[in-house]
Amino acid sequence: MTTRHPDGLARVLADDVALPVAVIRQSALDNNLAWMSAFARHHGLSLAPHGKTTMSPELMAMQMEHGAWGMTAANPFHAALYAQWGIERIIIANQIVGRRSMDALTGLMRDHPSAEVYCLVDSAAGVAALSEAGSAARLGRTMRVLIEIGDAGQRAGVRSTAEALAVARAAHAAAGIALAGVEIFEGVHADGAGSGAQLERFAEAVRAIVGEGLIETAEVIVSAGGSLFYDQAAATMLAASADRPLRPVLRSGCYLTHDHGMYADAHHGIAVRGLVALPAGGLQPALEVWAHVQSRPEPGQAIAALGKRNISSDAGLPVPLWHVRPGRDARPMPLEGCTTAKLYDQHACLAVPPGCDLAYGDLIGFGISHPCTTFDKWRHLLIVDDNYRVTGRVSTHFGIVA
Secondary structure (H helix, E strand, O other), rough: OOOOOOOOOOEEOOOOOOOOEEEEHHHHHHHHHHHHHHHHHHHHHOOOOEHHOOOOHHHHHHHOOOOOOOEEEEOOOHHHHHHHHHOOOOEEEEOOOOOOHHHOOOOOHHHHHOOEEEEEEEEHHHHHHHHHHHHHHHOOOEEEEEEEEOOOOOOEOOHHHHHHHHHHHHHOOOOEEEEEEEEEEHHHOOOOHHHHHHHHHHHHHHHHHHHHOOOOOOEEEEEEOOOOOOOHHHHHHOOOOOOOEEEEEEEEOOOOOOOOOOOHHHHHHHHOOOOOOOOOOOOOEEEEEEEEEEEEEEEOOOOOOOOOOOOOOOOOOOOEEEEEOOOOOOOOOEOOOEEEEEOOOOOOOOOOOOOOOOOOOOOEEEEEOHHHHHOOOOOEEEEEEEOOOOEEEOOOOOOOOO
């Protein structure tokens, strides 16, 4: 990175930075941190955002500084990294299976005795495996588990309240296991109706398990929430009645950078449904990927120098947002009428309207849909101000040692 400016800050729009590059706009990031913190505080929710969205210690530290109760990990290897980064309360939102994974879990609990770690179970076999692993490792402390509530034809999790009770009883009886509560991920559904039905079964399981006196921890954890239907998740947890007070834990992670696609649409739907009160303003897209125009081979086509290796495409193609002819005082201009038609590994084929003056060497800023699969393509992302001056960077750590 080179700079030639009095303030010493590299400027993305002046072509100071090697492209393509992923950037996070600081103002939008600050807005989203404050907005979700206000939402949780207003409703009495605890936040344990899913860190797999970013796998960034710097961004997770910001979430903790804004009042997160803990963080959520996808597996015990990632959870061990969280503990190294100073996060003391971790939900592993998955079943633990296999010797190496069990070793990672018991090693985490042994090496970080003050860490409060939760993992999921949906079978007596899973409970038994955790119990045996803890015994073999001679942990001297209990493993906290949450019963996972699933849905027919979807991901892991018990399919009925009867199954939930059976697994809860197995956990209650197992040596070295402490049943702490119930968990659900309702985001497997494409619509609010499907998630709503699954959440109703979740609330029913909570009442049954708590009513039978199977919870062994001081707090009853009820945890839900992706980023698509967190309003329904929050409303269900807040309305769940049981014989003991509950701690509702929301695990939404994509609010942090938001997007220009699936989560922008979801946020609009949440506002329209009006199930829960929302803070003023709203979430703002913070994550963009910038690239050069490398070719104008046809009048209605431009080729940008980025592709599937640089930007998400699993939940919608990139959205061309801004057009810049690079220079010290360059300002982004809206790129209207331009769409991404096709994405290759290193090339984006853009359909451009008549009269569009995109030229070789110009810069295009792209919005994304689904931040998770953009973050995992970058070892570092730049933090920029509203003039796209580089003020910092954050790192990501997605790899797992085999």
